[in-house]
Amino acid sequence: MRHFFTFCLLLGGFVLEVRAQSPLIAPKPTESVKEIEFRDPIPFGLKPVEYGKGTLSDPVTAMNQRLENQTLKLEYDAEWGYLREVLKALKIPEASQLMVYSKTALNPRLIKPTNPRVIYFNDDVYVGWVPGARAMEIASVDPLRGSIFFEMDQQPAVQPRFVRSERCLSCHGGSSSLRVPGLLVRSFLTDQHGRPISGYSQISHDKPLEKRWGGWYVTGTHGEMVHLGNIFGKAAIEESKADPAYRANLKKIDQFVDTVKYMNPHSDLVAHLIFDHQVHGHNLITRVSMEQQLGLRSDVEDRLVRYLLFMDEAEITSPLKGTTDYQSWFETHGKRDSQGRSLKEFDLKTKLFRHRLSYLIYTDSFSKMPEPARLRILRKVYSFLNATDVDLEQIWEVTPDRFPMEEREAIIQIVAETLDRRPDFWK
Template sequence: MSLAFLFIRSRCLPFIALVGLLSVLFLGATSTAQAQIEFDREPISYSDATPRDPVAKLQERLKQGNIALKFDDEQGYLKSVLEELKIPASSQVLVYSKTSFQLRKITPERPRALYFNDDVYVGWVQDGDVLEVMSMDPELGAVFYVLHQDQLEMPRFIRDQGQCLTCHASSRTQGVPGGLVRSAFVAGDGQPHFGAGTFTIDHRSPFDQRWGGYYVSGSHGQMRHMGNAISPSRQEPEAIDREAGANVTDLSTLVDLDPYLAPHSDLVALMVLEHQTQMQNMFTLVSMESRLARHHDGIMNEALGRENDYVSDSTGRRIASAGDKLLEYMLFKDEFALTSPVSGSSEFTREFQQQGPRDSQGRSLRDFDLKTRMFKYPCSYLVDSAGFKSLPTPAKQYVVTRLHRILTGQDTSEEFAYLSATDRQAILEILTETQPKLWDDVVNEAVEEEQGTVAE
């Protein structure tokens, strides 16, 4: 899928309805699975496990008759689904590349719309057969669903049976079930020129590689991107008019916006989207690596007659490696430095920042900078998400303990030298006030180290 959503490839077609949504997110996920984790075996058992993601919970409420979805002739169940999942219309971004299984209904004149919050992504196509949904489970990662756009007494979200994972569990998603945002050179009919290459984008990506196949509304000064542009030639697909697509604040001159919930495809929403999808993939990577490693230790401990809670050196290294990768991304290592201020064209920026939480000085990890970098305080707001809070204890303890050492200056590793003392102090204070239990794992680690020293 492609939250592009997800570039859904033709071989995903059998059940690609799910995949479609992710086409908006993952504009063009092809299958390169050489780094894929074996998440369909114990202890994860992705396909057989009962999900606990927001859509699974919504489905249970529907089943119990606690709520009912409302249907309308224009967008089907879209408005009702967004309302129940608390997804704002201001998050709308529009994708005109043919990167969904509903590709015949998608063109630059009829783009697919994507809506999202911290946990769920919903894709809608004009006159589409289904709503496409990707929902984040704290242990399974991305879980994919479709909801048929037929008026029924009891509508039901249908979970993908694995076809979506052909595209959405690859090296582009850290080898786990997840989402990604991709950028491509797109022809006038919406078909990407795959031969010209595509870009998987996040907050580290150069600005000029972003958003090919997307409409983009907002201001960005002298920087240029690939959005709002059509590739006129198969022979020279990269020859797009970036200038014409720059600093567009009114999309009505490019596309008919009447069928959509909002008149924009907000630049800041796109920036948040591309950061968020890979951050969630990192959480899933750490979770699955930790669980698989500990499961292997359990088998070996039994076979070798070791204590049940024995942790091998290889497991420790495996958890640390994944944890370090998460920390670098969470603390915005190698973030692309903005060379011009950027601003969106909707209420997304204001509404996103209002979600908090805030410390006694009124600061939040959701506060934007948008002048030289995305956020004022370079630590992902998703540290307050279920994906982070549900990390297995050994992995969470490693990540939180090292995070504390980085922020307090005890960890002087060169890879985090870019963080100023002011940034470290601000992040530490915000986290300490808004998540008072976060550092419990640091205390536990310190106690364990002290006990180990005394024992020696």
Template sequence: MNSCHFLPPNNLRCLLGLMLAGVAATSALAEDAYEQAPIHYSDTTPKDAAQALQKKLASGKLKFDRHSGWSLLKDLMHALDIPIESQVMVFSKTSKQNSRISPETPRVVYFGDNAYVGYCLGGSIEVTTIDPELGPIFYLLDPDTPDDQPLEFVRDQSCLSCHGGPFSPDVPGILVRSVFPNEEGHPMMGAGSTVVGTTTPFAERWGGWYVTGQHGEGRHRGNAIAEEREGMWHLDSEPGANVTDLSDRFNTKPYPRAQSDIVALMVLEHQSTVQNALTKASQATRRAMHMQRWLQEELGEKVDKEPTGTARRIVDHAAEDVVDALLFLDEAELPEGGIEGDEAFQAAFAQHAPRTPEGRSLKDFQLLNRLFKYRCSYMIYSLSFLSMPPELKTAVMSLLTDALSDAPSTDRYAYLSDSERSRIREILAQTHPDAPAAWKKEVSRAKQAALTPSGTP
């Protein structure tokens, strides 16, 4: 006679709890957790800007100029609200279209707040748009599609070998890498590779990229070719410093602009940091809540809508990672004297920024010892932030409210002065839909006080 053995309820709870705790350590067990429930990244039809454009193209409500790759790219960028002034150039072979990339024919990258495009001369257009739940979605758009055939955003899962692999653990991510390129643009992987973000030291940035702009005595890895000497790869950063003209390095005439702006590069790197933090936190929260619901159903318990136990810890940790990214924790310092970039990019970047009546914005640059004047990222307005799971958003706003208060409970963000925290609260209170009511009341009281004549009771 067969017999069945059941774990006692307490032991079952411990076992299931350990399974839930495993959500927090997913990267150690499986790099493609985003392909499992509840995310199902590759099997889910995205709800992103590219899909919206695809529907408009199919219905005839939208038409792109298909005369050339550049004309198609220009129309696509306009539709995705990507300014051409955001152009940066990469000459390392770190893309799907490596055969088209070299120091003589760099790949161009353009970006907006919620979309990115890349283009190699004569190649396909690489498109990345953001789905509020899945994160970045990667597509190819072929400019050589015959005129009698519809343009199609082809979802390219092969991009995940880098954008969802070792360079972007846990989730599909936006990558900006710094490598040691040889004279053909091949990255010498034995020399190392850095995924660049907000905290990456200035000296370690832009290997394999062209960089235009002024940065004083600071040095970086851009505009340079690595050389092998005595079995070691070396990169001389001196000739690549403070470059303002790229025409002596390659033929810039085929490109819309002759710049690969230093400020645009730093903005792109910061934006990728926050975008990836938001994607990772959102998916970790959704997995934790999925596992909590499954555990409670298995135990025959009431299903909690709010995270509890291990799920609570996972959500709180994810929220802290988001706030760290938003508030520029451990931001790398700029070189002494700051940096100077293309004013056209700075104007285009800030053009549609949410502003207070006094004109203040989270997109205001500082560029002396840090990138922005107010150290709360403009990505707080992004699609990924606004669409966070409610459990995560509540935790993030709680931490953010504390961090930006007059008396924070922790010194984690002590680098923010009282006046800077006050300005950030003021900006968010007047521009962000999730701003706490207390911040809005604070701004209202301040405005009322300013209107009250001195000495009036």
């Protein structure tokens, strides 16, 4: 069982939000912290979190306000409804499109291998759309309250709006999302209709590729590495057992689905990799934030530190490549230091990123979490990046050759030049 090392720093209690743009109130020294287990439920309906009542500051709530103020107008399209306009307004690239055909979400009667659901996303927002569905689904990450779920009707309206929905919490508030309002990435082999047969209910960058993407279409090349994508129906499942490379390295999927119904004919492999990393990362960040606000403490902060640093990332043994311009779009949107380096630079040969500290440290969900928790996590990250070879092995259980000093020094310098509100200890 993995050992999680904890530094004694700024052990805090409750943190309150005054209003959307107000600074966080520091915890009182006399407030106690209750120790809990990582998988224990979080009472996120209670103050100060008040998931169902509190003031929100997520991107979709902000966009709704623009619609209310009539500073934003969405044009209806007979083919796409409001989808294309919403993606444009939220700055979500169409190249992020992922296709999922397993019946593990809303609209199971519509979703199937010939009519998959598509997901589009950026660093903070996720949009789901199914051909023929009444509404578009949106999950938007709020800094203090986690994933907020909305729907937008796809019929023409004088004043289209995002309507908040909490029915999603029956699935998006359970163990797979770490007991907080969060997101899910699952991997299930399915029958020919998309009904799940067997698989994994929680996917992250720690899972080997051979366990990922069951129930999803995947376009891209991955050499001799294998995955569970593009496999559905009893015959295909049996064929893939005999030949693990069956339906691998596909550059198109129009043999399975009429891709004319979608904005593009891709379910890009690189976008899949980012999606797998980002979803679990957001859930960990939300759990840290809520524990701090509610005066609770598990080992989730140590888990988040390991995750942000990709310490347990699954090995990549062949070059990976997608089929769209998503990779270049993603890299273009990375903050760069004076040497042009970014935490969003891909490697895709032996690891996901060239500089292994997650870009999620720039998102609102991380930067606006209660300050005591943010500082503790950044100090642990900084301590790891400055660790001796002995400490890497004895404390962090990472061999020096797996995370060389040259890479760690580059990360320190990148963050020093690009992170807003960089703490004083980060030199």
